[in-house]
Amino acid sequence: MRIAELSRRSGVPAATIKYYLREGLLPPGVHTSPNQVDYTDDHVARLRLIRALIDIGGLSVNKASEILAVLDSEEHDAWETVGKAQYALSARRPVDAGDAPDEAATREVDDLLTRRGWQIRPGSPARRTLIDVCATLHRLGHDDIAAALDDYAAAIEPIAAIDLNLIKDKTSIPAITEAVIVATVLGDTILSVLRRLAHEHASRPLLHDQTTKRRYVTRS
């Protein structure tokens, strides 16, 4: 199909498609004559994936590009490819930022990992982000949230089990990698909105109590 048809079927404007081609997020089409480039259903599917990562997952174009590059790489080792995708999805900061992590928070996170029996490589970007989050919580005076990390970690295990169940029957490496990317990026959005919905439902009676308590305090 021509670019106009690709734009119609994907819902992505032609100018944006050209931008994705230039940035390498979308593989080039096939030149069928000097002035004609042909695109396939794979291009439609890739454009939908790009829009999902950016619009729903909230990724930047650069981040989406970095993650799709892993999907497009011709690695033959499943662990390497999926591991690279996981690491690319975890990094929130330049890996070579160079500033040393907070020491107390590092011990706190490593103790947590030990208590849960989670085997994590020391270079894991998620480990470093958790250390930074921990240090920030203490700096903000929210030590109670830091103290709840064990509870959060225990509660996340059933969720990770659902995630892994979604990829366990996929047999090709690109299929596993794509499922990991979609389940991780859209999964963050899913968990975030489900949590807000659960809050909205659960906090009505709680907030009512708080308001009542406050009224009593004011009156006494």
Place this chain on the structure above:
Amino acid sequence: MRIAELSRRSGVPAATIKYYLREGLLPPGVHTSPNQVDYTDDHVARLRLIRALIDIGGLSVNKASEILAVLDSEEHDAWETVGKAQYALSARRPVDAGDAPDEAATREVDDLLTRRGWQIRPGSPARRTLIDVCATLHRLGHDDIAAALDDYAAAIEPIAAIDLNLIKDKTSIPAITEAVIVATVLGDTILSVLRRLAHEHASRPLLHDQTTKRRYVTRS
């Protein structure tokens, strides 16, 4: 304290502090003489909160500003204030975007909410985002992830209970609102990194199986 001291204690450059003052994220200091403005410990605490929302929570300056405006508002009804903070934290898209939600996905999400017994207002931005996520998953051909939404919703309830437990003993509205903001924004980051850590730990043997299975398939 003067701005130089505020910068030193908060670790935020003076130019950035002036930017936050102009944008209204940081309340103005007190003029003690025509050429001197004085800042307090509250300014240090607010700067740490701003940096946490932006650096760790990944919020834009605009989003952080919108959420801090709720914290600074002088509402007297706890439900209104906390509800507004929750809604400001949920919205991923302009509320007045105007495009109609996908009908099949709307039914799917409302059926899910009914099954869980979650009472959600129809205007809830999180409900709308979940509808958009659902429609996207079907468009991408990942119907299996959409089918797992019930499992994810059940697994999120213990997490929401931990969140609510963190705010239930706070008695003032600003304290509740700040805890909701920090627990929600930094909580998204916490859950996201804990999930990646759980994946990293759990996926090693699984991926090993996949590689082995693939080898068998290739040999047969």
